Amino acid sequence: MLRFLAFLSLFLLPVTSELLDNVSFSSPFTETDRNGQYMVPNFMMAGDADVKKTFVRLTPDRQSKRGTLWSKGVVGPYSEISATLTFRISGQGSKLFGDGIALWLTKSPRPTNGKLHGMDSKFEGIAVVIDTFKNVEHGSLHRDVTLLINDGTKDAEIGVEDVLGCNVDGMRYHEGRDDFSTFNLSRLRLLYNEDRLVVEVDGNGTNDWQTCATVGGLKKQLPKGFLSDARFGISGTTGQLADNHDIISLQVHSSHSEAKVASVEQHESFESADDLQVLVHDLEHQLTSIVEKLENTIGKLQNQEDMLEDRVKLLESTVLTGVESKMERRITNLEKQLDRKVQRTVNKAQKSTQDEIDNMKEFAEKNADSGGWRLPFMFLAVLVFVAGTAAYRHYRYLIKSHLL
Numbered sequence: 001m002l003r004f005l006a007f008l009s010l011f012l013l014p015v016t017s018e019l020l021d022n023v024s025f026s027s028p029f030t031e032t033d034r035n036g037q038y039m040v041p042n043f044m045m046a047g048d049a050d051v052k053k054t055f056v057r058l059t060p061d062r063q064s065k066r067g068t069l070w071s072k073g074v075v076g077p078y079s080e081i082s083a084t085l086t087f088r089i090s091g092q093g094s095k096l097f098g099d100g101i102a103l104w105l106t107k108s109p110r111p112t113n114g115k116l117h118g119m120d121s122k123f124e125g126i127a128v129v130i131d132t133f134k135n136v137e138h139g140s141l142h143r144d145v146t147l148l149i150n151d152g153t154k155d156a157e158i159g160v161e162d163v164l165g166c167n168v169d170g171m172r173y174h175e176g177r178d179d180f181s182t183f184n185l186s187r188l189r190l191l192y193n194e195d196r197l198v199v200e201v202d203g204n205g206t207n208d209w210q211t212c213a214t215v216g217g218l219k220k221q222l223p224k225g226f227l228s229d230a231r232f233g234i235s236g237t238t239g240q241l242a243d244n245h246d247i248i249s250l251q252v253h254s255s256h257s258e259a260k261v262a263s264v265e266q267h268e269s270f271e272s273a274d275d276l277q278v279l280v281h282d283l284e285h286q287l288t289s290i291v292e293k294l295e296n297t298i299g300k301l302q303n304q305e306d307m308l309e310d311r312v313k314l315l316e317s318t319v320l321t322g323v324e325s326k327m328e329r330r331i332t333n334l335e336k337q338l339d340r341k342v343q344r345t346v347n348k349a350q351k352s353t354q355d356e357i358d359n360m361k362e363f364a365e366k367n368a369d370s371g372g373w374r375l376p377f378m379f380l381a382v383l384v385f386v387a388g389t390a391a392y393r394h395y396r397y398l399i400k401s402h403l404l
């Protein structure tokens with residue numbers, strides 16, 4: 001009978017809630033993409049985001065990083081939804097760390113790469129910014145959690161005016177502590193109901209929820225049917241200061257009561273996680289940091305090697321050009337010297353040949369009666385001169401072809 005009633009209740013009770021798959025995900029991730037990398041089903045990744053088996057690392061604990069996860073599909077035609085984000089912000093810094101994580105519910109199909117935690121400040125929709133860096137310039141206007149609602153026309157800024165939000169004890173963990181564990185998580189929850197939005201936080205992941213901000217009159221600020229084509233996005237950023245910004249899950253339900261039940265269940269599952277689960281998560285967390293550090297060091301070494309190579313190349317070319325021009329100058333000098341010497345020798349030879357010819361001429365004139373000498377002798381003299389010139393030319397050619 002009881003069973004029958006239970007069976008009946010399945011049909012009689014209205015289906016009040018469901019997990020909205022289009023905009024939800026949770027670790028462990030098992031599906032891989034074409035390149036064999038873990039992926040988050042139904043979500044796009046961009047920037048430095050990296051999907052591990054047990055978490056998504058939006059940014060490593062390193063300066064100037066930005067990673068995003070954006071739902072490919074839309075929320076759908078609901079009037080009430082709740083979204084629970086489970087994340088871990090942790091790092092090596094004990095006092096200096098930043099910048100944080102932002103949860104977006106916007107009409108933007110993708111992150112727009114702006115200055116506001118990875119988005120354009122003129123976004124259309126809702127943003128909850130978790131800002132771990134306490135900017136001293138913002139003074140008392142700083143909020144650990146800030147709620148922003150924008151119709152796409154205003155330039156949203158944080159820390160410049162009294163905004164909706166709250167400060168939270170916890171929400172950021174120092175990895176240098178001996179009691180640091182990968183189960184040091186935090187949670188953020190949005191309860192959205194047509195005209196009203198409540199933001200709650202569970203800073204230490206202990207299921208102690210604190211109401212952080214409440215806002216009404218949403219219908220006036222957001223377009224009609226906003227949720228029908230709104231998407232969820234998560235962005236993590238680091239600047240001068242850094243942290244690991246890890247996301248464990250985003251679960252969007254179509255009713256608040258169901259979300260609260262799910263939150264309790266989620267917390268119980270953290271508490272009762274078996275040793276193997278804890279070990280896998282822990283190991284992956286540690287390995288990811290080690291690999292990231294190694295890659296960074298290798299990258300630096302590679303850079304240095306490239307720079308060294310460039311410098312050697314520059315040096316080589318400077319030396320080579322120097323040597324080349326010096327050689328050229330010396331060869332030109334040598335050529336000139338040789339030229340002069342050869343010219344002198346040839347001149348001497350020419351002169352002595354001429355003298356010889358003159359002597360001969362004199363001799364021939366003296367013996368004019370025996371005129372038969374003269375013609376053949378002149379012929380011979382010209383021949384000697386031509387041969388001398390040719391030899392000289394050949395000599396020049398040899399010098400050139402051997403020295404240059």
Ligand SMILES: *[C@@H]1O[C@H](CO)[C@@H](O)[C@H](O)[C@H]1NC(C)=O
Pocket residue numbers: 022072073074075076077
């Ligand atoms: C999921 O997203 C797609 C694409 O935006 C949309 O067509 C579809 O209706 C969504 N599914 C649900 C259940 O709302």
Ligand SMILES: *[C@@H]1O[C@H](CO)[C@@H](O)[C@H](O)[C@H]1NC(C)=O
Pocket residue numbers: 169170203204208
């Ligand atoms: C979270 O933990 C920190 C450190 O143990 C503690 O100071 C803080 O009060 C806790 N926050 C809440 C909301 O319990």
Ligand SMILES: *[C@@H]1O[C@H](CO)[C@@H](O)[C@H](O)[C@H]1NC(C)=O
Pocket residue numbers: 173179180181183184204
């Ligand atoms: C982190 O988790 C460990 C183990 O669960 C716990 O002992 C410790 O108090 C947590 N740290 C903070 C700051 O909540």
